[in-house]
Amino acid sequence: MTQLDRRSLFKSAAGGAALTMLDVRGMAWAQQRLVVKTFTGQWNVGARETAATPFERSTGASVTLVAVNSVEAIAKLKASAGSPPYDVLLVDEGPRAQAIAQGLLSPVPLDRIPNARNIYPQLRVDDGYGPRQSCSVMGIAYDPKRVERPQSWADLWAPKYKGKIALNPGSATLGISFMVVAAKLNGGGERDIGSGFDAIKRLVPSVVSIPNTPAVLATLFERGEVSIAPLWNTNTLALKAKGVSIDWVAPKEGAVGSYGHAEIAKGTAVADLAVKFIDQVLSLDSQSGMANSPYFSGPVHKDVRLPPETAAYVPSTEEAVAALQRLDWKTINENREAWLERWDREIRL
Amino acid sequence: MAYESTGASQWLVAPLALFLAVYYLAPLAVLFSYSLEPRGGGALTLANFVSFFRDPFLVETLWVTIRLGIETTLITLVIAVPFAYFASRSEPGVRRILIFVTLLPLLTSTVVRSFAWVVILGRRGLVNDALTGLGLIDEPVRLLFTTSSVRIALVQVHLPLMVLPVLNALDRINPTLEQAAQSLGASPAVAFWRIALPLALPGIIAGSVLNFALTISAYVTPALVGGGSFNVLPILIYRRATVSLNWTLAATASVILLITALAVILLGQYAAHRISSGRYGANG
Numbered sequence: 001m002t003q004l005d006r007r008s009l010f011k012s013a014a015g016g017a018a019l020t021m022l023d024v025r026g027m028a029w030a031q032q033r034l035v036v037k038t039f040t041g042q043w044n045v046g047a048r049e050t051a052a053t054p055f056e057r058s059t060g061a062s063v064t065l066v067a068v069n070s071v072e073a074i075a076k077l078k079a080s081a082g083s084p085p086y087d088v089l090l091v092d093e094g095p096r097a098q099a100i101a102q103g104l105l106s107p108v109p110l111d112r113i114p115n116a117r118n119i120y121p122q123l124r125v126d127d128g129y130g131p132r133q134s135c136s137v138m139g140i141a142y143d144p145k146r147v148e149r150p151q152s153w154a155d156l157w158a159p160k161y162k163g164k165i166a167l168n169p170g171s172a173t174l175g176i177s178f179m180v181v182a183a184k185l186n187g188g189g190e191r192d193i194g195s196g197f198d199a200i201k202r203l204v205p206s207v208v209s210i211p212n213t214p215a216v217l218a219t220l221f222e223r224g225e226v227s228i229a230p231l232w233n234t235n236t237l238a239l240k241a242k243g244v245s246i247d248w249v250a251p252k253e254g255a256v257g258s259y260g261h262a263e264i265a266k267g268t269a270v271a272d273l274a275v276k277f278i279d280q281v282l283s284l285d286s287q288s289g290m291a292n293s294p295y296f297s298g299p300v301h302k303d304v305r306l307p308p309e310t311a312a313y314v315p316s317t318e319e320a321v322a323a324l325q326r327l328d329w330k331t332i333n334e335n336r337e338a339w340l341e342r343w344d345r346e347i348r349l
Numbered sequence: 350m351a352y353e354s355t356g357a358s359q360w361l362v363a364p365l366a367l368f369l370a371v372y373y374l375a376p377l378a379v380l381f382s383y384s385l386e387p388r389g390g391g392a393l394t395l396a397n398f399v400s401f402f403r404d405p406f407l408v409e410t411l412w413v414t415i416r417l418g419i420e421t422t423l424i425t426l427v428i429a430v431p432f433a434y435f436a437s438r439s440e441p442g443v444r445r446i447l448i449f450v451t452l453l454p455l456l457t458s459t460v461v462r463s464f465a466w467v468v469i470l471g472r473r474g475l476v477n478d479a480l481t482g483l484g485l486i487d488e489p490v491r492l493l494f495t496t497s498s499v500r501i502a503l504v505q506v507h508l509p510l511m512v513l514p515v516l517n518a519l520d521r522i523n524p525t526l527e528q529a530a531q532s533l534g535a536s537p538a539v540a541f542w543r544i545a546l547p548l549a550l551p552g553i554i555a556g557s558v559l560n561f562a563l564t565i566s567a568y569v570t571p572a573l574v575g576g577g578s579f580n581v582l583p584i585l586i587y588r589r590a591t592v593s594l595n596w597t598l599a600a601t602a603s604v605i606l607l608i609t610a611l612a613v614i615l616l617g618q619y620a621a622h623r624i625s626s627g628r629y630g631a632n633g
Contacts, residue, residue, distance in 0.1 A: 071591050071592055072591050074594075075591040075594065078594065098594065102594070167577075169577030169578075170577075171577075171588045171592045175577075208472070208491075209493070209494045209576050209577075210494075210576050210577030210578050211494075211576055212572045212573060212576065212577050213573070215460065216463065216467070216573060219463075219464050219467050220467065220471075223467055223468065223471055223473055223474070224473050225467065225471045225473060225474075225493075336592070336593065337593035337594075337595060340588060340592055341593075344406070344580055344585070344588070347578055348578050349494065349576070349578045
């Protein structure tokens with residue numbers, strides 16, 4: 001049995017460190033590889049089918065898709081700045097704004113992306129960073145077998161839904177979006193969130209649970225523990241397709257449109273490939289593929305046309321897109337930390 | 350019997366040493382540096398720790414976490430010790446089954462487990478259905494997304510980590526000691542209480558300390574079973590680190606959690622050492 005002492009340990013570590021000087025990334029024999037961060041769940045599958053596979057066929061590069069939630073992905077970018085774990089990111093606008101503020105993204109040359117010209121005019125971005133490429137709509141999911149169909153956001157505060165509501169945590173996009181909506185219903189907004197907090201505190205006695213992930217929320221709906229909750233159209237439709245008794249409605253004050261952007265990480269080694277991939281994501285085929293069942297991702301390409309039963313849930317026309325509420329994520333992000341602190345302290349079931 | 354290492358064989362530890370240096374020591378150093386610098390950089394200071402303990406909400410969260418750790422450990426202890434005793438005195442076949450049963454929760458994913466808790470503890474779940482069916486309650490009781498449900502779920506997951514060390518300690522006790530006690534007139538219960546338990550104490554302490562350290566740092570189970578308004582320190586750290594990107598606070602809280610766990614572990618080791626050396630002398 002050998003005696004291990006400090007000196008031999010340090011000597012070994014120093015010797016081993018020399019091995020790590022070999023950098024294999026630049027070796028020419030490696031096929032071009034693109035790492036894309038996608039949304040989780042069905043959208044990861046959709047990205048493979050509608051974007052990655054056609055892209056691999058047309059360029060010969062290999063695409064690795066990583067399904068990670070946007071907030072965590074930005075944290076990971078920050079943790080390894082300079083050597084990003086992803087080249088392209090499909091991210092929610094909230095975390096995207098944070099990433100830009102922290103200098104983690106690279107500007108996207110829209111002039112080198114032909115399909116960017118086909119985006120709805122009011123959805124085009126001009127801040128130099130990545131274009132919008134998908135839309136999730138937050139409305140109200142409800143169980144038609146157990147509760148009445150709600151008509152508006154304000155309905156949630158009605159006595160008929162007491163003891164049947166689930167909310168989303170203040171750390172999630174859904175939770176924050178709902179709180180801003182609640183503020184707007186009560187005379188406030190992104191710049192005056194106090195009325196939003198008060199409205200949610202008034203709702204708390206009617207709330208059954210604040211599940212931490214949409215997966216747990218799905219379980220609660222399925223088990224009948226919860227019958228109504230603010231939720232994305234995509235998650236709701238996916239559950240409905242699996243046979244859960246659930247439906248979705250766009251409230252009359254306006255459902256909230258939340259856009260996913262396609263971004264390029266700063267420090268990526270394959271910038272040209274990344275730009276080409278974004279063009280693929282914005283193509284009519286990819287956009288239509290993602291807009292239809294089973295992905296239901298709201299398209300930004302103005303020529304996507306959907307069958308009527310899908311169009312009821314997915315905004316694909318000029319009017320539908322115009323009817324969506326859009327939130328001021330720049331202001332939200334400036335206050336996000338403070339709101340999260342306040343949420344943790346004040347919202348208790 | 351130890352002998353000095355020769356020059357060449359020292360290098361066998363190189364892979365482990367490198368692994369530890371890169372994946373363990375370096376990140377820890379980064380963590381400490383974040384907690385010792387003010388947000389945005391600057392000179393080393395303990396100000397972050399001071400402001401942590403000045404904030405009643407953060408102190409309360411720390412206390413809730415520690416209290417959950419103590420409660421869960423005690424409950425696990427009360428279940429694990431008799432169970433381990435029974436297993437150690439059983440035939441090998443029965444014993445194998447018992448160990449497998451305790452390990453079962455670790456073999457299923459946390460998502461599946463939390464789904465199962467919803468089915469069992471939900472308002473329309475098994476427990477509530479049974480209670481209303483038996484007429485003991487009129488309305489379903491809220492069992493899920495409470496501190497109790499988190500405690501139950503944590504006990505279930507940590508039980509094997511208490512049973513195994515205790516079982517190991519009990520196995521090492523010479524069974525003739527208890528037989529001798531019984532032949533002198535002691536009942537099996539007294540034999541357990543006065544012979545087996547004291548001898549197994551170091552194992553019990555080891556299991557408890559491990560349990561406590563794991564419970565106070567548990568994230569997934571409290572997050573899934575406790576719901577979005579249940580706050581323990583690991584959940585707070587996760588949110589501050591990934592949502593608020595407030596790495597200073599996250600690092601400070603992490604260091605505090607680390608020191609708490611280390612303190613308890615060291616205390617436990619000292620206590621176990623005192624007990625076993627006191628009994629057998631220095632040659633134990």
